[in-house]
Amino acid sequence: MNQTEPYSHNQKRAFQPEKLSAPRNFSIPKIIQSDNKLPLILEIGAGKGKHALSFSAENPDKHLIAIERTRNKFEAFTKLFNQQSLDNLTPIHADAIAWTVYAIPPSSLASIYILYPNPEQHNPNQQWLNMPFFEFLLSRLQTGGEIVLATNIEAYMDNAEQQTSSLWQLPHERQVVAAESQRTHFEVKYLARGERCWQLTMTKPQGYRTRFDSWHAPAVDKDIK
C-alpha cells in the first residue's frame, strides 16, 4: 500500500484490512475460486433473503453472494433457500466487512446491493458511505460496476449522495423507488405505510484508484480455528 499515491477519492483515513481476523469457520466459496464464472454480485445485509432469492431466480446468468450477520434472519433465509434449487445463489452468515476482506479479490464484483441498511442515525460513522471500509468495497468492484443503495430515510440518502460526490467522487443517479416495488421485506413494509423510498446507484469509472487495488488477504489455514 503506498499512502502517497494520488487516489480517485478524498478519503484520508485508511481502512486497515490487515487488522481484521477471518470470520469463524471461514472458507472461500467455490464460485470465487472457479475460473469460468458468472458475473459476481454481492448483497450486504440480505435479511431474510427476499431480494436474494428473487434476484437469483430472475438472473440465472449471474451469481449472487448474499451476506447476513443476524442469526435468526439468516436462518429464515436459508430455510427458504433450501426449498428452492438455486445454484447461482450463495447465502453467507457473517459480518460483511470481515468476510469481504478475506473472500473477495480486487476488481471482481459486477455489482453490490445494500438495500435498506440499518439507519445508524445515532452512529453516523457506521453508515456505509461514511466508513473507510467503503474504499475497500470500491476496490472489489470492477470498472463500470455499480453499487445500489436503498433507504426510506431521506437524511441517510442526502448524506449518501453528498458523500458519493464530494468524498468518493463517483458518478451516480438518485431515484425514488416505485410505489409498487417489492424487492425486500423492509421495502414492502415502508411502501405499504405510504413512505417514500430512495435509491442511489453509484458507478465505478474507468481508471478509479484506491489504496487496495492490489491488496489480497492472507490465505486462511482452515485447520487453525
Ligand SMILES: C[S@@+](CC[C@H](N)C(=O)[O-])C[C@H]1O[C@@H](n2cnc3c(N)ncnc32)[C@H](O)[C@@H]1O
Ligand atoms: C434493516 S435490515 C434490512 C434487511 C433487508 N435488506 C431488507 O431490506 O429487508 C438491515 C440488515 O443488515 C444486516 N447487517 C447490518 N450490518 C451488517 C454487516 N456488517 N454484515 C452483514 N449484515 C449486516 C442486519 O443484520 C439486518 O438484517
